[in-house]
Amino acid sequence: MSVVVQLENVTKTIKGRKIIDSLHFSVHEGEVFGFLGPNGAGKTTTIRMIVGLMKMSEGDIFISGHSVRTHFEDAIDNVGAIVENPELYKFLSGYENLKQYARMQKGITKQRLDKVVELVGLTDRIHDKVKTYSLGMRQRLGIAQSILHRPKVLILDEPTNGLDPAGIKEIRQYIRDLAEKEDMAVIVSSHLLSEMEMMCDRIGILQKGKMIGVQSVRGWMEDGLETYCADVEKNDLAAAAMCIKETASGTNVKQEGNHLLFSAERSDIPVIIRLLAERGLSVYEVRKVSKSLEDRFLEITGQQEVV
Amino acid sequence: MVGLIQNEWIKLFKRPGTYVMAAVLLLFITAFAAFTKYETSKQAHETNWKQEVQAETALYQKQLAESAGITKEKKEFIEGQIAVNECRLAENKPVDTAPNMWSFVESANDILQFAGLFIIVIAGGIVASEFSWGTVKLLLIRPISRSKVLLSKYATVVLFGLFLTMLAFLFSVVIGALLFGIEGESVHLAYNGGQIVEQNILFYLLKLYGLNMLDLLMMATMAFMISAVFRNSSLAIGISLFLLFTGPNVTYLLSMRYDWAKYLLFANTDLTQFQTGDAMVEGMTIGFSLTMLALYFAFFQLLAFGVFQKRDVAA
Numbered sequence A: 001m002s003v004v005v006q007l008e009n010v011t012k013t014i015k016g017r018k019i020i021d022s023l024h025f026s027v028h029e030g031e032v033f034g035f036l037g038p039n040g041a042g043k044t045t046t047i048r049m050i051v052g053l054m055k056m057s058e059g060d061i062f063i064s065g066h067s068v069r070t071h072f073e074d075a076i077d078n079v080g081a082i083v084e085n086p087e088l089y090k091f092l093s094g095y096e097n098l099k100q101y102a103r104m105q106k107g108i109t110k111q112r113l114d115k116v117v118e119l120v121g122l123t124d125r126i127h128d129k130v131k132t133y134s135l136g137m138r139q140r141l142g143i144a145q146s147i148l149h150r151p152k153v154l155i156l157d158e159p160t161n162g163l164d165p166a167g168i169k170e171i172r173q174y175i176r177d178l179a180e181k182e183d184m185a186v187i188v189s190s191h192l193l194s195e196m197e198m199m200c201d202r203i204g205i206l207q208k209g210k211m212i213g214v215q216s217v218r219g220w221m222e223d224g225l226e227t228y229c230a231d232v233e234k235n236d237l238a239a240a241a242m243c244i245k246e247t248a249s250g251t252n253v254k255q256e257g258n259h260l261l262f263s264a265e266r267s268d269i270p271v272i273i274r275l276l277a278e279r280g281l282s283v284y285e286v287r288k289v290s291k292s293l294e295d296r297f298l299e300i301t302g303q304q305e306v307v
Numbered sequence B: 001m002v003g004l005i006q007n008e009w010i011k012l013f014k015r016p017g018t019y020v021m022a023a024v025l026l027l028f029i030t031a032f033a034a035f036t037k038y039e040t041s042k043q044a045h046e047t048n049w050k051q052e053v054q055a056e057t058a059l060y061q062k063q064l065a066e067s068a069g070i071t072k073e074k075k076e077f078i079e080g081q082i083a084v085n086e087c088r089l090a091e092n093k094p095v096d097t098a099p100n101m102w103s104f105v106e107s108a109n110d111i112l113q114f115a116g117l118f119i120i121v122i123a124g125g126i127v128a129s130e131f132s133w134g135t136v137k138l139l140l141i142r143p144i145s146r147s148k149v150l151l152s153k154y155a156t157v158v159l160f161g162l163f164l165t166m167l168a169f170l171f172s173v174v175i176g177a178l179l180f181g182i183e184g185e186s187v188h189l190a191y192n193g194g195q196i197v198e199q200n201i202l203f204y205l206l207k208l209y210g211l212n213m214l215d216l217l218m219m220a221t222m223a224f225m226i227s228a229v230f231r232n233s234s235l236a237i238g239i240s241l242f243l244l245f246t247g248p249n250v251t252y253l254l255s256m257r258y259d260w261a262k263y264l265l266f267a268n269t270d271l272t273q274f275q276t277g278d279a280m281v282e283g284m285t286i287g288f289s290l291t292m293l294a295l296y297f298a299f300f301q302l303l304a305f306g307v308f309q310k311r312d313v314a315a
């Protein structure tokens, strides 16, 4: 897997305030990279710097090995992007919008145009004026426009913003397809974790301009301790909590109604159950509570409101 | 680059506003033609061209005799006119007493001011509206340098200016021919450094329209610069139109008291002033004005390109 986008210590200072602080990460071919962060974290600003709309104060960004700073045209040739909203000429038809874009770069044939239109499912409405399009249709036309020149990396800033569940699902499918079938690197930003979980391979969490963690979605779900829930007879709750704390990995015991929530390693669970039985405590159930990414996310970003 | 200009041209002509502008311009010319026709039909009496020329000469001579503080250039111009008139009488080269196609085209040149207004509207909007539509992002994330993007837009403004001027010119010719007839025995005589030369009327008119267009393009360049720097079309159009309407008058008032007024943009935009010897400040020459215009032009473009290339796009 080769690196397509490489950020090196990218910093953006506006009026003495560090809006982006030494971002350092890379995105590979065929990978969907999620850019996650609360409002104002700096997702859009980072994307603007990648596509050259904003100049970085320090550091550099390389796209397919070309520096955005010094070889902008070579670098941007490999990029397709929608920054914030799909911006289109409303007084032109969808097709004319695509043709405007086709004229700005070499080697886009009419066949390619028609193929892209078909891919995003706009064939029926493509000759209507864009002002008659729904938001979902605009989003699709925006995607068509950004993949017209077969970029190596596709960058979408909040691609599902304002879409209904069906629309979101459809966009998610496009994104997965582009990464898996066309080997494109895709960078998506969002403040919705649940959404990211479903379409990304890796997620980088951005907060106050700093990248506070990059993790692969699978690995993240499975690493370390798990959370378990034990349903215990009311009178035995205190004693049961004692038992759990005695085991090697059992920590973080919390009482929630008739349940005890605790973290432990999987291998310690039989030990705990045996102990509880030996002491004659009435246990109805011990089950794993899969800790959602959402919880992890909140943990990392310090319980801050995310959605 | 051709593709970019083509894109701009399409965007221009896919909006109804552009057609409204062209239509209003043609409407004005038509109205002006109708008015001229009506006026000339009222004064039905035939006049002799020789009498008219003699009357004009008399008027010029009176001007020469009366005004003591007349500038050297103006004096030369009047003497030239008198010489031309005398030559006409001597060699029997008539002027037209009734308007014909060419004389109509000449007077319709004033309507070009409206074309100027429209060119300013286009120039003021061409960069700023991309910002307000948000589409500037599309333009700037393609493998094209920002200066090329801006250059294609400026080229489009110039082409549109040429287009409107040509449209006005050709339409005046057609409507002039229809209403006043192609026939006219007039010979265009010009006084050129002590010599009287016979000039092709078409050449003369094209020069007149050309000089006027230069004026318009300067205003358009200013509007374009404001549009690129402030990214706000109402601001660009507002300031430019305000200056277009007040600038020449204010400059004229200043020029009566202060010599430095000649360095102002508006003292130099009207290049026809040198043809009639009416330079705004004494001692100005066409060379001086062309230099000043070139300087202003360079200043506007440097500002436009400098700012457009440097600034972040955060809209």
Ligand SMILES: Nc1ncnc2c1ncn2[C@@H]1O[C@H](COP(=O)(O)OP(=O)(O)OP(=O)(O)O)[C@@H](O)[C@H]1O
Pocket: A014, A019, A037, A038, A039, A040, A041, A042, A043, A044, A045, A046, A191, B314
């Ligand atoms: N041009 C600017 N001048 C000053 N501050 C700016 C500018 N652009 C962005 N910022 C600041 O930078 C920070 C990051 O903004 P950015 O738009 O990148 O956030 P975001 O992560 O995209 O948020 P959202 O989820 O709301 O889209 C914000 O605090 C914002 O106020």
Ligand SMILES: [Mg+2]
Pocket: A043, A044, A045, A157
């Ligand atoms: Mg944003």
